[in-house]
Amino acid sequence: IGRNMHKSVTFDRVKDWWGNDERYFQHRFNPDRIEIKVLRDQNIAWQHFLRGELDTFPLVMPNWWHDKSKTAEFEKGYIERLWFYNQTPQPPMGLYLNTADPLLSNLDVRLGIQHALALDKMIATLLRGDYQRLNTYGSGQGDFTNTDLKARPFDPALAREFFAKAGFTKTGPDGILRNDKDQPLSLSITYTTAEHAQRLTLLREEAKKAGLNLELNLMDASAGFKSMLEKKHQSAWMAWSGGRYPAYWEHFHRVNANKPQTNNIMNIDDDRISALVEQYDKAFDFGKKADLSRQIQQRLYELASFVPAYQVPYTRAGAWRWVRLPKVPATPQSDLLYWPLDGSNSGYSFGGLLWIDEAAKAQTRAAIKGGQTFPPVTITDTTYQQK
Numbered sequence: 001i002g003r004n005m006h007k008s009v010t011f012d013r014v015k016d017w018w019g020n021d022e023r024y025f026q027h028r029f030n031p032d033r034i035e036i037k038v039l040r041d042q043n044i045a046w047q048h049f050l051r052g053e054l055d056t057f058p059l060v061m062p063n064w065w066h067d068k069s070k071t072a073e074f075e076k077g078y079i080e081r082l083w084f085y086n087q088t089p090q091p092p093m094g095l096y097l098n099t100a101d102p103l104l105s106n107l108d109v110r111l112g113i114q115h116a117l118a119l120d121k122m123i124a125t126l127l128r129g130d131y132q133r134l135n136t137y138g139s140g141q142g143d144f145t146n147t148d149l150k151a152r153p154f155d156p157a158l159a160r161e162f163f164a165k166a167g168f169t170k171t172g173p174d175g176i177l178r179n180d181k182d183q184p185l186s187l188s189i190t191y192t193t194a195e196h197a198q199r200l201t202l203l204r205e206e207a208k209k210a211g212l213n214l215e216l217n218l219m220d221a222s223a224g225f226k227s228m229l230e231k232k233h234q235s236a237w238m239a240w241s242g243g244r245y246p247a248y249w250e251h252f253h254r255v256n257a258n259k260p261q262t263n264n265i266m267n268i269d270d271d272r273i274s275a276l277v278e279q280y281d282k283a284f285d286f287g288k289k290a291d292l293s294r295q296i297q298q299r300l301y302e303l304a305s306f307v308p309a310y311q312v313p314y315t316r317a318g319a320w321r322w323v324r325l326p327k328v329p330a331t332p333q334s335d336l337l338y339w340p341l342d343g344s345n346s347g348y349s350f351g352g353l354l355w356i357d358e359a360a361k362a363q364t365r366a367a368i369k370g371g372q373t374f375p376p377v378t379i380t381d382t383t384y385q386q387k
Helices: 042-050 062-068 107-116 119-125 156-165 194-210 221-229 271-282 286-303 358-370
Strands: 008-012 033-037 056-058 079-085 094-097 186-191 213-218 235-238 306-308 314-320 378-381
Touching (some): 042 056, 119 194, 156 194
Parallel strands (some): 186 213
Antiparallel strands (some): 056 314, 079 314, 094 235, 094 306
8 A cells, every 4th residue: 555555455466366267266356456446536536537546436426327428528428327237235225213212102103204204205206206115024035025015105094193193383483293292293314315315305305295303414434324323313314334245133123223333223122033033044044034024014014113105126337348247247146246256145245247458448548638439338237126
């Protein structure tokens, strides 16, 4: 790392690596030198990418794919775009309700919130319809996913019925429901990704139709996550990383509720789900384990402490035209196209199939200097798209 301490790390390929001649490893993870640069601001990283100082850039977020990539570098064919549908486990992205909070300890309030969030509208408008509604915690994990569960739809009238059962029957001058103590129905949402502000703002405006006020609390990533682990949040807009099979004990078991520094950020303290989690952890038969997983997801649905938001069953990226991929650019389990290291032992982030075409690199550099252009390239690969 040298002078660039904490700014970059470089990996050199092991020449006599044991996997060089293995059938499924051959020609994979094969750049002779990999330099990973740490750029904390995504917009600054983008400028480095457009200058060719970074070879690839993720474009999953809709505004980056649809808007930010409308630059000369893409239009002149120097940088190419690829949209690849995969079959990877989906991170449970959504709103996590802290059930230890006095307001959220009431099931009717939680059920009302489920119907007060216009997530489908957010997906259709701000997310350009690119993302899909997530139906349950633990999606995309085969038999371990309870496919009978469907996310509760935005329904302000039904939300108001649930809020009324919880005692919020009056409407204040601002249109927000109040209870007999004149307390407004208000929910604070802690989030750590600034790009999500517009999404949450849309949810806030639509939630007013259900008489619910949303207070948006943007925090620095480390401070926000610390707040969640210490259970200082009322609700959290976030996602956990996913694995090949769901893990439940850390998130749902009662021993991790109402304690700081645990991942049970919903503070779930429920006899039934804890018992199911214990059975799940002890089961070795995959059929039994999958059945228990579906039961756990059913119980979580009944508790209404998690509001599923959206899933992204694909990955998208831009790359300078000298970074090559095969005709079918990745595997079904690849959640990144251009990640040159093998992360398969973790159950996700499988290494890429890329190689560097030095001739194309020299050709592209010369074309830029000489004012030559190439046809713009956008590829959508549906080989592994799930219907």
